[in-house]
Amino acid sequence: MTAQGRGRGLDAEGYIEREGSLARVPEAFRPVVAAARDRLRDVFGARLDGAYVYGSIPRGTAREGRSDLDLLLSLHDGPTEADRADARVLEAALDQEFAEIDGVGTLLFSRARLLSDLERHDLGWFVACLCTPLLGEDLAGHLPRYRPDALLARETNGDLALLLPRWRERIAAAEDTDEARRPLVRSMSRHLVRTGFTLVMPRWNGWTSDLGEMAGAFGAYYPERASEMREAARAGYEPTGDPAVLHSYAHDLGPWLAREYTRVHGVKAPRS
Incomplete structure (x- = not known):
């Protein structure tokens, strides 16, 4: 790794570091993250393989009343229209209840797609480097480390x-x-x-x-x-x-x- 890259979101070996963590979630946003975690279990139940939060909230840079809550769900099977409808209902409820956020967005994918060879350097990288585990197994353990190539x-x-x-x-x-x-x-x-x-x-x-x-x-x-x-x-x-x-x-x-x-x-x- 060159000296130029040091400190630019890379670890000592030149791999992209995961940028967020639950420890970085600002105090004001912790109740909505906790509510999302609990309600995802209730809404998706056994269909849910895992859940992540990403964006400014786990990076610790969110602004009250201005930032949205971004979620990514890994499902055991491909998402259905019923899954998407359930996600929209949950999004609306969280947005209405918590003034700290300005909207909720949810991405839904199957576990198989997130771990597929085709998505290895797209959705796989996104999960491994930009998403913070919220529920279930962290799929990053099944993915490689990534360089900015x-x-x-x-x-x-x-x-x-x-x-x-x-x-x-x-x-x-x-x-x-x-x-x-x-x-x-x-x-x-x-x-x-x-x-x-x-x-x-x-x-x-x-x-x-x-x-x-x-x-x-x-x-x-x-x-x-x-x-x-x-x-x-x-x-x-x-x-x-x-x-x-x-x-x-x-x-x-x-x-x-x-x-x-x-x-x-x-x-x-x-x-x-």
């Missing part, structure tokens, strides 16, 4: 070209209000910044989940797009409802990033 960059963030048509549909279908556009700006900003960062991650030789740090690393290698990425990082935390921002994402910055990603890292392995 080109394979990881391509597999974990190489799908922007596939997303862009859906983004354009969502933008076109959104109500013409700032309130309706802000969530789109927030989620798309974050995806673009993360894509831009993993485009340069192997050269930067490290990992971070901080959008500002990601934008800064990207800008060091792509100065001509640095200001756009800095603005996207800010919008990821403090989104506006400006339609021009969404137009730029869908028709300028996004397509450029997708083309550059393919040029540098190649095409992500297709999912069925």
Whole structure:
């Protein structure tokens, strides 16, 4: 490991360290995390293989009333529509009960998919490095350690070209209000910044989940797009409802990033 990578989310051997832990959950968010853990058992029962919390809450950077609760569930079998409906009911109940959070999001996957060879450097990496165990067996024990290399960059963030048509549909279908556009700006900003960062991650030789740090690393290698990425990082935390921002994402910055990603890292392995 080079001296440049030391301290950039890597351990002494140059592997990406798991970024969160339950010990880092801020005091204000511990009741909602405990409630989520207890209710997941009740709702999913024997279907549940394991559960994780990820994002700003286990990283210890969550802001009261501004941050959401992000959950990932490992199920013994593939998620059904009933599972997704149960998750939505649970999300709504937690969001209504706990003012400390601004929404709940739940990802559902089968244990087999999370441990599959195809997902080894995508969902597998996500579980092993970005998710904090909440319930059940920690699947990280069945996964390798990861370095910030080109394979990881391509597999974990190489799908922007596939997303862009859906983004354009969502933008076109959104109500013409700032309130309706802000969530789109927030989620798309974050995806673009993360894509831009993993485009340069192997050269930067490290990992971070901080959008500002990601934008800064990207800008060091792509100065001509640095200001756009800095603005996207800010919008990821403090989104506006400006339609021009969404137009730029869908028709300028996004397509450029997708083309550059393919040029540098190649095409992500297709999912069925």
